[in-house]
Amino acid sequence: MAGAPAAMAEPRTDVTPPVVTADQVMPHLDALQRIADRDGGNRAHGTQGYRDSVAYVKAALDKAGFRTALHRFTYNGTTDYNLIADWPGGDPEHIVFAGAHLDSVAAGPGINDNGSGSAALLTTALEVSKAHLKPHRHLRFAWWGAEEAGTVGSSAYVRDLSAAERHRIDVYLNVDMAGTKNNQEWLIVDDDPEAFEAFEGYFAARKLPTAKVGTLGSDHESFNDASIPVGGFAKGLDDCYHAACDRVENVDPQTETTSTNAFISTVWQLAARR
Known part of the structure; x- marks a missing residue:
């Protein structure tokens, strides 16, 4: 409509997602x-x-430019925090929620498990900001704590949501161990059809092998247990799993970058849908 105020303009969803390089992802690791x-x-x-x-x-x-908040929980007598970040805008009744666990085990730095997923998630969020994305659905990101103790942080967050708040989450997307070396397949969670098709389509277009899995034993289970549709992927275990050698050298930069671009592509697609 001619002369309509800018606030009434159609949201710009940028159907073509950005593509990042290792130079944008690896510094976080x-x-x-x-x-x-x-x-x-x-x-x-x-x-x-x-x-x-x-x-x-x-x-x-x-x-x-994200709105960030710390969600507090206690485990084994110690208080810790999940980090929640909302991108302003989008329909608050329809949320695309993306997350990864940020903690490691006590045995090592946890750079593949799960610094790699956390870095992919952070890179995705920063690309949303760079693009000044105006999605149809609201975008929320989270970095979970105490997940290595058994999805403690994500379970605490989901437990604290009201029934109405849970209903607003259209899908939860998880990324775990995104940079594993010497594992050819991306393991894709088969629960939410839109998410599965988006991830599978990204890898298939590049002739990269995938496997369909029902569960990854990761943060998405907290959401799935609350009947929230879930998606996501992992690259699988590596030789330094839960060990001191899970350092930055344990992450393959090319795999990490491919995983990050797959995650960006899927977030872009799902955020644009009504």
Whole structure:
């Protein structure tokens, strides 16, 4: 309509998602490695390493224009936090929710498990900001704590949601161990049809092998248990799983970048849908 105010303009969803390079993703893994190195060698629940990891991600999101909040929970007598970040705009009754666990085990820095997923998620969020994306659906991102103890942080978050708040989440997308070396398949969660088709389509278009799985034993289970549709993927275990050698050198930059671009592509697609 001629002369309509800018606030009434059709949301710009940018159907073509951006494509990132390793230079945009790997620095986040380097930062998490430095945090672990200076904080006792790990980023586990209740440690300074985890708290510094949250502070690093939160600072990047705050600078990029996200509305961030710390969701508090207690496990084994220790208080910790999930980091929640909302991108302004989009239909609040229809939320695309993307997450990854940020904590490691006490045995090591957890750079593939799950710094790699956390970095892919952060890169996706920062690309949303760079694009000034105006999605149809509301976009929410989260970095979970104490997941290595058994999806504690994500379960606490979902438990604190009202029934109405749960109903507003159209889909939860999870990314875990995104940079695994020497594992050819991407393992894609087969629950939400739109999410599965988006991830599967991305990898199929590039002739990359995938496998359909019902569960990954990761954060999406907290949402699935609450009858919220879920999607996501992992690259599978590696030789340094839950070990001190799960350092930045344990992540394959090309695999990490491919995983990140797959996640960006799917978030773009699902956020644009009504």
